[in-house]
Amino acid sequence: MAERRLTEKQSHIPTTSPVPMDNLRNTIAWTLCGVVLILWGLRLWGYGTITTLTTIPSVLLIAWGLAILTWHGGTNTRPQSTRVILVITLLLTLVGLFVWSYAQVITAPAYGTDEMAFDQFAAHLWLHGINPYGRSLAAAFSRYQVSPNGYTWTLSGHPVTLLSYPAQSFLIYVPFILLGWHTQVAVGLNVISWAAALIILFWAVPDSSKPLAIVLASLSVYISYAVGGVTDALFVPFLVLAARKWDQYPFLRGWASLWNPIWFGMAMGIKQTPWIILPFILIGIAFESHRRLGTWRAGIWPVFRYVLITGTVFLIPNVPFIVLNPSTWIKGILTPLIAPTVPEGQGLITLSLFLHIGGGSLFAYTILSAIVLLGLLLIYFLTYPRLKAWTLLIPSLALFVATRSFGSYLVMLVPAAMMSLATTETYSSGKLPTSVKIVLSGIGFVILTSVLAALVIPSPMKLNLIGLHTTGQLATVDQVDLAVTNRTNRLLHPHFTADMSGTLTAFWNQISGPAALQPHQTADYVLAAPNFYSQPALTGGFQMVAFTAHTKTISHTNSYVPSTWHVALIPDAINHPVPYGQSITITAEILNRMDQPVHVNNIPIYLGQIIYAQRGLQYGQAIINDGYPGETPVTATTNSRGEATFTIRDVHPETDPVYFEANLVNNHDYYPYGYSQILPIRFSQ
Template identity: 30%
Template structure:
């Protein structure tokens, strides 16, 4: 059944991204290890699978039988096994991990935490955050920073070694004049305003991010037809990259949750408010703006599209206005850090072949050109297929980052969730347990299927 195949494809792509992410981490830590080519190919293949999974309208797909039942069963068996892996990752959240002794897994989490504390003190983090004071209080060091190609690192070709990072860190902590490390909040204001309650209570914000992932999964399942819900739940859990790399430390779920809600219910006007929250949290949400507007304009017209754009812009402005008015230059420099600061090439996309895959490293402008061309191509495809594949845009939005100078793995591991969002919106029709069994579909939640189907029939009666 095509509906089940779409969900299974989401799980398979997420499983591939899970293993690609593990290899990516190993190669970055141990550059002498092979694997860069495998990572790039796996991510590209996962993107292709997810694009294929959300093509078409999906109308009535739940009634279309699969061509190969045994293969279908094998794919769902894989999804079920990988779902158990995800549950194992999620169950590990309360425990302290020997492989990472601190909850501040990266500078995004650390700087947001310090920024939230500065807000509680009545200070503007865009103008007053000091990374050395922040990291000293958190007990972390240079390995949790984003280095820049300036100062002590100006002559470094690919990326500073740990020794170089530590030496520059000690120098600037002692003498001041930091230019080597990103040292200010580099995201819109909601990235740290939303975590203030957790900071006040002294709770690990990583748990908030996991809760956001669980909530996003729940919204996807809720939007799915009742008979397909157990399979959708198995699929989003089977996409192991979602749970594994959220638990490992990712603040991206703060923008992903409202973005998922905005796309799932984009027929509602309040979806513009949800998208505004996402855009006011992290710049990655901005990549979805044209695709969201294309979808809205297609079904509701240009006037409604402009109204939604104005609503989202208003939410963004309200969230950031106090900081814009207080220190406009600092706010602009902070929010534009990913674009304006001279960062090192880094990532798991095409750039990985140049930094760790043995291929020549092209000039940064070459990657920028490829990224721009891909973005243009994705927009053209989304516009031309806006009626035949209305959900395609939510998967295409982040594809250009595969070609970027900075194509961090964190940009890609959540794409299976966006694909699940797209599939959940499709008019797939419903599925009976008998049809699912005949199709060879497997799920960890097979028992509730019959009960849910029975409830659905009673409601229909």
Template identity: 30%
Template sequence: MPREDSEESQAVRTEGVQQHQPIEKWRIHFLIYAVFYINFSFLMWYLVGYLNIAALISIWALLILSGIFILYAVALKAESSISKILPFIAFSFALIIGIASYLQFFPNTTTDEMIIDSYAAYLTIHGIDPYVNANMANVFLNYKATGFLSTPLLSGGIVTYFEYPGLAAIVFIPAILLGLPAFTVTVFFDIASLFLVFFYYKRRGFTSSAPVLALVMGLIVEYGIFSSSGVTDVIWVFFLGVAYVFRKKPWIAGIFYGLSVAFKQIPALIFPFFLYFIYMENSGDKKKTFSFVAFTAIAFIVPNLPYIILNPADWFVNITSIASQKIIGIGVGPSILSFTGVLHLPPAFFSVSLIALTVALFFIYLIHYDRFRYGFFAFPIMIFLLDYRSLITYLIYWPFLVLLLLPDFIASKRSGAEKPKPSSSTTLRFLATFERSAIRNKKTSAAIIVILIFFATVVSAGFYYSQNDSTPIAIHNIQQIGDPYMVAGNVTYMQLNISYKPAPGDPAAMPLHYRIFTESLGAAGANGLLWYAENPYVHSGYNNVDIYPMYANSLLPANSPTFEVSAYGNSSKVLATYTHDTAIKIQYTPINNPTLSFLTNGSNGVIFPGWTWSSSINGHFPLSVNRGIVMSANETTQSGPVNESLSSTVNFTYLAEHNYSLNLSSSVLKGKIAVNVSAPWLSFYGAVVTLNTQYKFYITYNNSMPNDLLTQTQKETSFLFYTNVSSINFTALSNAIYKSYSYIIGPVQQAVLSYVLNYDNQGEVMVEIGNLSLKGSS
């Protein structure tokens, strides 16, 4: 009996020990993952709804993984190798959901680079050489607005030619053949980059560093948004990352580094640094270093070989022209001082500075390799800042590569292993001696550096001003400013007073182009607000030049407190600026953008500023024509009538009180359609005025009916307003309404003007609403 009590008490004590054993951290992590992703899935489903298939499939996968997380947390005895990868798989699906939802609300966001690369891939599939510039001329034909997307040339127009190595086209061929959007390629490389980091961290025993992994995931999310918006740089980043991982196998590293450069020229900048790194990492083995160089060359040439064979001259000119192309300056670097007119420094000054800094950093890397061994991925951030076009995409991807090598840096510090010794060549000994001498004589060295900088600046400025066309133009003032296009709250016209003083050899008339800088980049992006002159030429003496916005995202907000107008010519030396800092007064317009000007990219259904498109045919849009639109429909594409409308909120009371008339013409271009006078919601084309959200007035041109006649249809809330002139007089419409139907409608609280096509017959019909203009008198 005592023995049984003893065994029972021992069992109780053993159970007590087990009950108080702490739960493993990985189980807690899995439970946290499950709770987070279940709630994340619910929120994203509520956001995207039922029609975003890509997001919905990823949500289902995420919910299944959440269930697996819970099962693993409560059922597994120990963490398995498979379970360690599940968080990254779940994160990948969450990334896809985020990108799919982003594209749902911003469907037309992209860049000219992705458009050009994809079109080059399309031409390649059809056996057409994309390096022949004439073949790329129609690259933007299917894109409605290119102001934000494009790269403007100093000579006017935009870049349409293919200036990247061949892999930039080849990599998009699978997406085109499968009918997938181009961004699926870049998103694939985003996810591949995540797994590259994970597997490399796992191999290096670095997976327990949660803050670093969280930082990597954060970068991948940022890159995912960039990729879905048309930025392609993650592709060369992935190849370069793989090249680093295989640095101990130089031939493999050479293949992936060659592919990186074969996609885009940017990673070529670190070639001397990476070459020396490969050399040192392989104990100074020259054969292995040569192997790296050889396989780099092979991997670069192979995807370019078809284009080289086809047309070597055009291929070479295009991929090297990226360093000398005459395009407008943009970016975050010091070149801002140049292209905004603060300092007159030519692009060559920044190119020389970039090269000088690269050489200086390379020498420092050679001399202090033991200190900067893993720092060469950070050098491009400083170097590209000096580029004349220092785009943010040139800078933001290098931190990812720094994080990739972080385990090696930390391991080298912890191990206390002997640091690799740099080469002991005579050149390096001389550089090291020179550096030590410079450090000992700090004041002298500083003075020499200042003198060199001053001398370089003076020489550059002297060369700049010595040119015949260094300062041939000047903007003296803005003589007029207004909004003739009546785009509410925006400036759509300026008259500039510009002087041109041609030097000997200058043309008698010089073409100029314009852009405007406001206090923030806004919708126009880094290019600024691009404007144009109907007559681009200025002549010797003083010129009054009328300029207008080029695109919808080039409209200048009328409430801009300060803005700068910049005029530029075919050379970067032709530059003049003028700063406007007084309040702008724009006339009130009761109809926003009545001429349907400034076509947009159609985001959220807004295809003209102030106007929203709606169609019962999914993905169907009207065609923009001068001062109007063309709408088309085919009844056989759906069951029931086709209903399309372009609508804008208007101030009906103001229009009526000030006797405004909207001139327009409605015509049938193709097919047959007649107005159904008893049920115009079934068959009608033309303008419709909707009052207080429900009362619709269909404007019908009929020269056989009395002018300004108002009749009721089968519905009490629908009316026909007859006019025998090509205009709508809002005063006449208001008088007709309140003469007979004011007791039904009451005071007007809201009014919407729409251009409508309702069609319920067989065959195709095409109608034009055109010659739009708004006239009024106060």
């Protein structure tokens, strides 16, 4: 009977079934989308005191994100309701993008890169009847407040000042300038272009992928590039359109057969990045024609037609400049490919920039990128259609090994790849023949060998940082002393700069040291920072870098962190007035970079005082320890716990607070470092 009752009870327990995989994917996509909307709201929240424009969108985005997390793309929702929710989500995302971008501009209106400044300036020159190709655009630096750290530098230490892109890169600005839009045109068009890419992607992909399109377009890397000055956003919407059903191109007729190559030609006319995608598209078109029509000859005409239309669309905006001066136009559009610019980026070159692996031949990286591109084309050709879904993303691998491999080169092709993945036909193919596998192994071996060759050539110079000079309380390095050894049998002409967290500064001025370094010669160099932007902060690490323009090499010092200790004042704030004549005790404690106490004794700590008055700096008149009124700085040594004690009092009331700050001093170069927080004290009656 007990077993029967147990069985009867069990029969009333509700049963569950596994969640279908499609529903699970849908739930995950909507969950990510909800989180992204909340993040948009949080991005806007902090700007409420700068512009109230952000407050309402912030609340709406967070509320809608929470609602989506609760709803999580419920499977019982009617398709019409789901589409309404999708459209509302898209519109709110666009509101977040535009409002956040506006907040960024009013916070930091200066243009972040030279490319954005050059494009807008070139548009202004063209409207005044001046051919921008071959003309110095250096005036754009000051006109758009571009920091020297945003310049593109050559290996000899000179900034690139010539237009380096096809004509559509700046002609796209012309209609908007003619309509009277002059301020922040470049940033505005970047953001509008990125919004257009999102709308196109959202419209074209299946409903199940639309939340992921919103997630992709909302990633910080993309929106930061759009506002920060990376003009790749301008070609993304055209490339996304060109990627839509590109494999159907051979079978389209009439106007429908024109759009894919037209969009691709427009993308190629803005920047060089899409250029390397074209061979992959053409190979794919040829294979698709062969698969359906049965002969390779049938694929020749679609390929020829695609090239003809794309080339025509690319050339039409450039015709006036080709006619005016073909040599300056060719030199301009090929500058990113042939100019001896400094290596930068987040690709393979990072190993030479930070780990000091290789660096003896930057030309080897150029050869490597060409080999990788050719190898990828062969792999794509031999294995088609296995890599078809990633046709528009594969070229990023070639950019990854180039000397200039910025993150924008590596991620800006992803939206187009997503469009291709969502709209092209996938099908399986048979096993690869043994002969093809052997060829693929050979290609892989050649690529690997080329990578090793680029990484094993050692840098030609050994650089040692033997001294530095700082700006004191400004806490930056403005001069360094280097010992440089030429380890080769060649005459080298070094040009020096600083690398601060991956950003190469303007090249430093050579105060002393030979212009040419003889084979195996060691010489001392004194270098001075050319401007404030080039001065590394004492609180961060940096390395000095030497380039040679003729031999195209890179050498560096080891990374140097001037300050690993710093001082903290306890208490960190005094929130009430202190009657004059009354003493107050402050403890200065030495901490490491993780804010852990450093137990060292007999270390001098220096406490200074100053008044930051409305009309300028004034000397404080407080008495620190046993000093005289106004004495600054006053020194106290630490005890075994790494703490020094200061007693402060003032003999008369002050109309302004007295600001106190403590620091350490380097025992070798005698520069101050490790500054504490600033502690204001108001002495009253």
